[in-house]
Amino acid sequence: MEPVLVLDQLDKSFGGLTVTYNVSFSVMPGEISAIIGPNGAGKTTLFNQITGNLLPDKGRILFKNEQITGLRPQEIVARGMGRSFQITSIFPEESVLENVRISCLSRRKEVLNPFRNVARFKEATDQAYFILESLGLAKHAERPAFELAHGDQKLLDIGIALGLEPQLLLLDEPTAGMSPDERQLTRDLIKRLWEEFNLTLIFIEHDMDIVFGIAQIVRVLQLGRLLAEGPPEEIRNNPEVITAYLGEEVR
Numbered sequence: 001m002e003p004v005l006v007l008d009q010l011d012k013s014f015g016g017l018t019v020t021y022n023v024s025f026s027v028m029p030g031e032i033s034a035i036i037g038p039n040g041a042g043k044t045t046l047f048n049q050i051t052g053n054l055l056p057d058k059g060r061i062l063f064k065n066e067q068i069t070g071l072r073p074q075e076i077v078a079r080g081m082g083r084s085f086q087i088t089s090i091f092p093e094e095s096v097l098e099n100v101r102i103s104c105l106s107r108r109k110e111v112l113n114p115f116r117n118v119a120r121f122k123e124a125t126d127q128a129y130f131i132l133e134s135l136g137l138a139k140h141a142e143r144p145a146f147e148l149a150h151g152d153q154k155l156l157d158i159g160i161a162l163g164l165e166p167q168l169l170l171l172d173e174p175t176a177g178m179s180p181d182e183r184q185l186t187r188d189l190i191k192r193l194w195e196e197f198n199l200t201l202i203f204i205e206h207d208m209d210i211v212f213g214i215a216q217i218v219r220v221l222q223l224g225r226l227l228a229e230g231p232p233e234e235i236r237n238n239p240e241v242i243t244a245y246l247g248e249e250v251r
């Protein structure tokens with residue numbers, strides 16, 4: 001089996017500050033994996049390079065065997081990569097349904113033209129409802145997005161990404177700012193979405209219950225370098241990882 005995503009020696013600096021250094025790894029299709037590491041380790045910057053929001057200074061990114069380094073984010077999305085943001089990207093004044101429907105329609109390149117093709121519009125609406133049901137947000141479909149609780153806004157952001165029918169989905173701190181109860185639910189939800197939508201899924205997360213609960217592979221970034229990569233049990237017992245990030249208490 002070929003990897004779906006390959007990072008090959010990615011370097012990125014801001015001024016004199018090296019934020020990713022020589023980062024290489026491969027992600028297999030259908031894998032669910034986590035990226036962990038201290039604040040400022042370069043996790044989000046790495047996602048930004050993968051999704052075309054930032055250009056690496058050096059190195060290559062291959063998605064489904066094609067070079068995507070230097071492509072614009074929209075082009076990368078069109079090839080089947082989706083993401084949610086650490087800070088959500090919803091349209092606050094639009095309804096919850098509309099937020100997801102817009103992305104379902106844009107996947108079909110028919111943005112905001114419901115009258116040209118009623119059948120397609122209906123299809124996108126059904127798809128949006130299906131996604132909202134999966135996220136437990138269907139009951140809020142008609143409400144403006146800004147009225148949602150923070151945790152639900154995070155889920156809506158994932159819904160927007162799913163509307164684009166990605167094969168590879170990147171989630172940046174899906175449970176940030178959530179209560180412990182919400183986190184538990186979101187952990188189960190992420191696992192379910194991964195299965196239901198046949199995703200290859202990479203998530204950045206600080207909550208180790210979630211990381212060690214659902215990731216098949218864990219990658220640890222420290223000061224922009226890939227410190228370790230492997231199955232959860234191995235990472236959890238890796239002395240370097242414990243020193244750099246985990247501490248003793250999670251063992």
Ligand SMILES: Nc1ncnc2c1ncn2[C@@H]1O[C@H](COP(=O)(O)OP(=O)(O)OP(=O)(O)O)[C@@H](O)[C@H]1O
Pocket residue numbers: 014019037038039040041042043044045046086
């Ligand atoms: N556009 C930018 N210009 C300058 N420095 C930046 C920029 N973006 C990120 N940085 C710096 O790069 C480093 C890595 O940031 P990044 O956001 O990737 O960390 P992170 O691992 O996602 O951290 P967190 O867990 O807090 O989200 C930080 O020191 C940050 O201040």
Ligand SMILES: [Mg+2]
Pocket residue numbers: 043044045086
């Ligand atoms: Mg970050």
